[in-house]
Amino acid sequence: MELLLAITVGALYAAGFYMILRRSLVKVIIGLALLGHAAHLFLFTVGGLTRGSAPLLTGETAGRVESYADPLPQALILTAIVIGFGVQAFALVLFKRVYQTIGTDDLDQLKATDTGS
Amino acid sequence: MSSLVLSTATRYLLPVLLMFSVFLLIRGHNEPGGGFVGGLTAAAAFALFAIASGVERARQMLWFHPRTLLGTGLLFAAGAGLLAVTAGSPYMTGLWTSFEMPAVGKLGTPLVFDVGVYLVVVGMVLMIVLELAEE
Amino acid sequence: MHLIVLLPILIPLFTAAACLLLWKQPALQRVLSVTGAVAILVAGLRLLSTAAQGEIISVQLGNWPAPFGITVVADLLSSIMVAIVGMIGLAVAVYALFGIDRRRQSFGFHAFLHALLMGVCGAFLTGDLFNLYVWFEVMLIASFVLVALGGEKTQLEGAIKYVTLNLISSALFLAAVGVLYSTVGTLNMADLARSLSSADVRSVLSVAGGILLIAFGIKAAVFPLFFWLPASYHTPPAAISAVMAGLLTKVGVYAMLRIFSLLFAYDFAYVQPVFLAVAGATMVTGVLGAAAQTGFRRILSFHIISQIGYMIMGLAIFTPLALAGTVFYLVHNILAKTSLFLVAGIAQRFTGSDELRHLGGLYRERLWLTILFLVPALSLAGIPPLSGFWAKFALIRASMEAGHYLLIVVAFSVGLLTLYSMTKIWGEAFWKEKPAERPVPDKLDAREIRWMVLPSLALAAMSIILGVGAEPFFLLAYATAEQLLNPNQYINAVLGDT
Numbered sequence: 001m002e003l004l005l006a007i008t009v010g011a012l013y014a015a016g017f018y019m020i021l022r023r024s025l026v027k028v029i030i031g032l033a034l035l036g037h038a039a040h041l042f043l044f045t046v047g048g049l050t051r052g053s054a055p056l057l058t059g060e061t062a063g064r065v066e067s068y069a070d071p072l073p074q075a076l077i078l079t080a081i082v083i084g085f086g087v088q089a090f091a092l093v094l095f096k097r098v099y100q101t102i103g104t105d106d107l108d109q110l111k112a113t114d115t116g117s
Numbered sequence: 118m119s120s121l122v123l124s125t126a127t128r129y130l131l132p133v134l135l136m137f138s139v140f141l142l143i144r145g146h147n148e149p150g151g152g153f154v155g156g157l158t159a160a161a162a163f164a165l166f167a168i169a170s171g172v173e174r175a176r177q178m179l180w181f182h183p184r185t186l187l188g189t190g191l192l193f194a195a196g197a198g199l200l201a202v203t204a205g206s207p208y209m210t211g212l213w214t215s216f217e218m219p220a221v222g223k224l225g226t227p228l229v230f231d232v233g234v235y236l237v238v239v240g241m242v243l244m245i246v247l248e249l250a251e252e
Numbered sequence: 253m254h255l256i257v258l259l260p261i262l263i264p265l266f267t268a269a270a271c272l273l274l275w276k277q278p279a280l281q282r283v284l285s286v287t288g289a290v291a292i293l294v295a296g297l298r299l300l301s302t303a304a305q306g307e308i309i310s311v312q313l314g315n316w317p318a319p320f321g322i323t324v325v326a327d328l329l330s331s332i333m334v335a336i337v338g339m340i341g342l343a344v345a346v347y348a349l350f351g352i353d354r355r356r357q358s359f360g361f362h363a364f365l366h367a368l369l370m371g372v373c374g375a376f377l378t379g380d381l382f383n384l385y386v387w388f389e390v391m392l393i394a395s396f397v398l399v400a401l402g403g404e405k406t407q408l409e410g411a412i413k414y415v416t417l418n419l420i421s422s423a424l425f426l427a428a429v430g431v432l433y434s435t436v437g438t439l440n441m442a443d444l445a446r447s448l449s450s451a452d453v454r455s456v457l458s459v460a461g462g463i464l465l466i467a468f469g470i471k472a473a474v475f476p477l478f479f480w481l482p483a484s485y486h487t488p489p490a491a492i493s494a495v496m497a498g499l500l501t502k503v504g505v506y507a508m509l510r511i512f513s514l515l516f517a518y519d520f521a522y523v524q525p526v527f528l529a530v531a532g533a534t535m536v537t538g539v540l541g542a543a544a545q546t547g548f549r550r551i552l553s554f555h556i557i558s559q560i561g562y563m564i565m566g567l568a569i570f571t572p573l574a575l576a577g578t579v580f581y582l583v584h585n586i587l588a589k590t591s592l593f594l595v596a597g598i599a600q601r602f603t604g605s606d607e608l609r610h611l612g613g614l615y616r617e618r619l620w621l622t623i624l625f626l627v628p629a630l631s632l633a634g635i636p637p638l639s640g641f642w643a644k645f646a647l648i649r650a651s652m653e654a655g656h657y658l659l660i661v662v663a664f665s666v667g668l669l670t671l672y673s674m675t676k677i678w679g680e681a682f683w684k685e686k687p688a689e690r691p692v693p694d695k696l697d698a699r700e701i702r703w704m705v706l707p708s709l710a711l712a713a714m715s716i717i718l719g720v721g722a723e724p725f726f727l728l729a730y731a732t733a734e735q736l737l738n739p740n741q742y743i744n745a746v747l748g749d750t
Contacts, residue, residue, distance in 0.1 A: 016423075020416065032419045039426040046434035073433065076382055080426055082153060083389045087422075089245040090396055091415050096249065097400065098408045110409045184360075188272030195265050198313075208258050209314040 005045040012038035025095045025105040032091065036084040040077045047073025120169070127169040134162035142235050147222050152231035156238025163239075164246045172250050183247065187240030194233025197226045254311045256302070257326045257377060259295040260334045263288055264341075264370035271363035278358050282349055285362035289345040292369060293338030296331070303331035304728060308735075308745035310379060318747045319443040323379035327742055328732040329579065333376040333506055336586050339714070340498045341369045343707035347594055348491040350700040351601075356402045356489065364401070368394035368495065375503050379746055381432065381439045384507065385425050388471070392418050395500060398492045399484055410484030417480040421470035428463035431456060441514055442746035445739050449518045461516050461523060468511070472504025474564060475533040478557045482541065485556070486549035486606065490597020493549060497556055498590035502582055505563045509578065512567065513736040520570055527568030532662045535561030539669040548596045548606050548681060551673055552589070555632065558666055559585050565663065566647050569654045575733035577646030580726060584639040584718060588628040591711035595625045598704055599681060604691035608677065613686030622682045624705065627712040629678070631719065633671040639718035642726060 012034050019031025048070055055071035099105050138158035145151025167175035176182075181189075201210035213225035255262075267288030271281045302309060303326055310325040312318055326334070345365065352361050371391030378384050400411040433439055435456050436447045448457060466477065473481040481501070485493050516523065538558025545551045563585070566578030598621060599614060600606050615622045631638035634645075644667060651659045718725055735741060 020420070025412070028416060032416065032423075035420065035423045036426075039423040039430070042427050043430035043433070046430045048434065073430075076429070076433070076439075079382070079386065083386065086241065087389060087393055087396075087419065089242075090393055091419070093245055093248055094396065094400055094408070094411055094415060097403055098412055101403060101405055101408055107412075110412060112406050112409055182275070184272050184275060188269045191265065191269035191272070195262060195269070199262075201315075202255055207254060207311050207313060207315045208262075211314065 001049055001051075002045060005041065005049075009038055009042045009045060012041060023107045025099065025107065028107065029088070029091055029095055033084075033088055036080075036088070040080055040084075043073055043077055043080070047076075124169040127166055131162050131166055134165070135159055138162065138235075142231060143228075145231055146228055152234030153238055155231075156235040157242065159235070159239045160242035160246065163243055164250075167247060167250055172247055176247065179243070183240040183243040185240070186236045187244065190233045190236025190238075190240055192233070193236060194230050197229035197233060200226050200229070254309065256295065256299055257309050257311050257324050260292055260299065260337070260373040261324075261370055261377065263291045263295060264366040264373065267291075268363045268366035268370065271360070271366065275358075275360070278354065281357070281362045285345045285365065286342070286349070288366055289338070289342040289369075292373070293335070293342050296335035296338035299326050300331040300335045302326075303328045304731075306731070306735075308742060310746045319438050319440045322383050323440055323442070323746050324377050325379035325442075325742070325746055326377055327745070328728070328735050329506070329509065330376045332579065332583065332728070332732060333502075334373055336583055337369060337372050337376070337499060339711075340495060340586060340590050341365070343590060343594070343711055344491050344495040344498075347494070347597070347704055347707045350703050351491045351594075351597055352489055353402075359401060361398070361401060361492075364394045364397045365495065368398060368499075370394075372499050372503055376506060379441050381441055381444065381511075382429055385422070385429060388425065388503070389422060391500065391503065392422065395496060398496070399488050401488065401492065404487070407487045410487035413480045414484040417470055417477075421467045424463050424470075425467035428460045428467060431460040431463065435460070440746065441510070442739075442743040445514045445517075446743055446747070448515055454519065457516070458519075458522065461512075461519075464511055465508070465523070465526070468504045468507045469530070470504075471501065472508060472560055472564075473501050473557050474530050474560055475537045475557075478534070478538070478560075481557060482545075482550060482553045485553040486547060490549070490593055490600060493553075494590045494593035494597065497552070497593050498586045501556055501560055502563075502586055505560060505567075505578075505582060508564070509567055509575075509736065513570075513575070514739050514742065517737070517739065524568060524570065527564060528656065528659060531561050531565035531568045532659055533561075534558065534564060535662055535666040539666045539673070542673045543669065543676075546608050548599060548608060548611065548677060549593065550606075551677060552592055552596060555670060555673060556589060558670065559589070559632070561666070562644065562647060562663065565659060566650065569647075569650050569656060569659075571650055571654055572730065572733045572737055573646055573653065574650035575736055576726065576730040577643060577650055579729040579732045580639075580646060581643040583725070583729075584631065584643045584715070587711050587714050587718065588631045588640060591628040591708045591715065592625070592632065594704075594708040594711070595621065595628070598701075598708070599625075601694050601696060601704070604693035608680035610687060610690050611681035612684035615682040617686070620705070624708050624712055625678070625682065628715055629674040631715045633674050634667045635671075637719045637722075639715050639722070642719060642722040646726070 016031050016035035016038055019027045019034060022028065050069035053069035055069050057068060138155045141150040141158060142152055142155035163175055198209040201212055202208055204212055211225050211227045213223050216224055218224055267284055270284055274280045308325065308327045310323055313322045313324060348361065368391060371387050371394055374387035375384055375391060378387055396411060396415055399414055400407055432444065436444055438444055438447060470477045485497055535558045538554050538561060542551045542554035545554060563578050563581050566574040566581065599611060603611050605611060631640040634640040648660055648663055
């Protein structure tokens with residue numbers, strides 16, 4: 001399972017960076033989203049995969065470490081997803097505004113701030 | 118773009134979805150659920166209404182501007198933490214009453230916090246969705 | 253009592269929420285915004301006065317004990333930074349009363365300014381690595397909106413670059429958090445520091461350190477990760493670029509200082525060559541980039557980068573004197589930079605342009621503005637007795653003691669080139685005859701000018717005080733450096749004596 005997830009994480013990172021390097025604004029934002037997912041899944045994988053155990057132990061399993069699943073990575077990912085959702089939604093609004101104001105979604109056209117004109 | 122099927126369905130779906138969102142919010146007190154997912158459900162319900170009947174109608178039906186919901190939610194969430202300070206505990210400590218409400222369980226400041234989260238999420242999502250839907 | 257640590261986060265939170273609720277009453281929002289900023293300053297100074305006695309206050313949110321819950325800690329470094337945030341917040345809030353047009357003010361400028369201040373204060377005060385990520389994002393969302401606020405063409409273009417690179421930085425930060433959590437099993441910084449120094453998983457940790465270095469490097473705009481900064485900082489109105497130039501990159505520097513002095517101090521020799529190289533390259537590229545620019549705020553934007561290089565230099569040398577120099581430099585630079593951006597904003601209002609070729613004749617027309625420019629500009633270049641001199645002096649002396657002679661040469665020449673840039677602005681904007689063609693400037697009445705000048709006057713005065721009466725401030729910076737180099741005090745304050 002770790003191997004599969006590791007490959008997925010790698011693929012997501014690769015796809016994310018590839019998309020960010022594209023010239024189209026829409027593809028950039030898809031790339032940013034993929035990069036976020038890659039980071040979340042990475043956190044999930046390295047946080048340790050425990051199958052069939054619960055984070056809250058009661059009854060006879062109480063106090064036994066081997067049957068304990070760490071819930072913290074999931075909590076962290078959940079928070080990160082919520083934040084990522086907010087940030088990406090903002091970015092989407094921004095990118096839409098850019099498209100409306102400047103009239104292009106080609107990043108190569110957006111160089112007014114670098115040439116100083 | 119108006120679809121009779123969608124607008125008729127929305128008329129019945131909207132109250133159900135909103136009720137479900139409140140159910141999720143209250144249930145989140147002790148069980149899976151909570152302010153965030155409840156807020157998302159409510160926002161999705163309003164977004165559905167906006168798609169079916171237009172953004173203008175949705176804004177009218179909301180009563181409040183989404184940013185007002187956002188501000189109120191922030192005040193609720195941060196204020197819930199402050200209640201603990203007045204009781205002498207560190208910020209954000211949960212204070213519980215002994216009063217058991219049916220279907221909700223014990224009442225406490227975490228519920229106030231969750232209501233705040235609910236409002237923030239509804240406000241924030243609707244701000245963005247309505248902004249994107251307006252052409 | 254412990255609420256004092258949280259006040260710098262809660263005050264802007266409530267101010268921002270209240271501004272959202274009072275959306276339709278811009279007049280009330282203005283009053284609230286300034287009042288809130290005053291309150292942050294008071295809370296920050298109060299926190300600093302406690303921390304200056306050598307006490308580290310920590311609060312466990314929700315009363316969950318330390319390594320499990322979220323910790324908020326105020327040591328000397330955090331308190332100094334929070335007090336400075338209060339000053340900059342107040343200066344910008346006052347400047348914005350007339351420096352930001354009514355349209356932007358009615359689109360929530362004040363709410364987002366305070367959201368930004370909340371994020372910055374949160375990042376300075378948190379004692380938890382994941383929480384630091386959260387505050388970074390809060391800061392980021394607020395600054396996105398501020399950069400794009402008003403929706404002018406160049407602003408939106410700048411915002412795209414800013415948003416994209418900062419989101420990449422956040423994703424990297426999150427990955428590093430994952431690596432650290434998987435190897436050590438905690439994210440509380442004090443707990444991490446304690447476990448890392450005894451852990452034998454150095455290779456994995458170097459990976460985490462490397463990723464964090466890149467993530468914070470993007471935030472702090474160090475070489476070669478700074479490209480978003482000169483592309484975006486000059487685009488929004490002066491008040492917005494002033495608060496961003498003053499505070500945001502410094503949060504990246506703060507994070508580096510905190511993480512590398514607390515978590516990776518045991519193995520600092522491993523990263524030291526990287527830091528030394530980055531510091532030198534950042535200083536040189538920043539100042540050379542500035543030499544090629546012709547816009548007032550564009551020059552200043554590039555100088556932010558070269559100044560960041562000096563701060564990294566102190567961290568790279570990693571002796572008490574060097575770290576004290578970095579802390580002093582942070583304070584000096586935040587004041588001087590914000591002040592310069594505000595002056596650039598006033599100059600733009602008088603002449604209607606930010607381009608040096610349109611400026612000119614300001615010395616004859618507005619002598620006082622010239623003086624307001626000269627103080628922070630000379631301070632930035634490191635002319636005694638202003639604050640920049642002492643900051644540079646400490647850093648150069650520290651690198652002399654540590655034997656990094658090449659870095660001294662770099663630091664000196666970059667100082668000279670900074671002076672060259674400032675002379676260029678001086679000659680073009682102030683000394684040169686008024687150009688024949690110039691865009692039509694805004695009409696300003698005396699009251700508006702007074703309110704816009706007041707904050708930069710106060711900041712310039714602070715820069716002089718910090719320079720002429722440097723001794724107590726420098727001793728404070730030195731105490732901060734010693735606290736940073738002895739993490740045990742921090743660890744004990746958070747985890748309790750164990």
